[in-house]
Structure formats: structure tokens, C-alpha cells
Amino acid sequence: QVQLVESGGGLAQAGGPLRLSCAASGRTFVSAGMGWFRQAPGKEREFVGAISWDGSNTDYADSVKGRFTISKDNAKNTMFLQMKSLKTEDTAVYYCVAGRTSARVRDFAEYRYWGQGTQVTVSS
DSSP, rough: OEEEEEEEEEEEEEEEEEEEEEEEESHHHHHHHEEEEEEETTTEEEEEEEEESSSSEEEETTTTTTEEEEEEEGGEEEHHHHHHHHOOOHHHHHHHHEEEESSSSTTTGGEEEEEEEEEEEEEE
């Protein structure tokens, strides 16, 4: 039984920061990799970043590398996406994913679970 709940979304100004949280329940949180995807209206879902179960390895899309940071606190079953230097093109619904079934961290199909999403809107 796994449940993922995203929070922290909202309106932010371009250039500013925002932190998203993903509260997870179930063994999947520590036994498999997790990550973030996002989807803007009229656009395909795209990979944002991923993190290994122990937080030692991370991977980021080129579009966010250097600006976004993924971290996790296994004791609290929580994963974070710290965003800085936000751009209007970062506007999207952000989804927390978990239960990765392979090392293909950028493929949504490789994750067993996902949350309902949280909206991030970046204004100029």
C-alpha cells in the first residue's frame, strides 16, 4: 500500500525559489528510487529529476540542472524538490513518483506510483 501526496505548489515569481514536498507512505519510499515529473498544458509529461533510495545518486533534466535540487528524508518518508531561479517555462503540474522498477530513471513507465500533482505557476 503506497500513497504519495505532493504539496508546496503555488504562484512564484520568475527568479524566485519554491520548494515542493512529497509525503510518502509504504516500503516503496526506501526500497526503490523516486523522482519528479512535470506536465504543462498541451505538453507531454517530462522528466525533472530522480533520486536513489538512499539519496546518494541524483539525476536531472538539462532544463533544470543547476537550478533544482532533489533531496529526501527517509526518517520522515519525505522527498523534496528545491527550485531556484524559476523561469516561466517551469510552470506545470509537478508529480512525485516512486517505486522505480529499473535503472531507466527518466522513463515515467518505470515508476509504479505517482501522486495527484501540485501546480506550480511562475509569473514574470
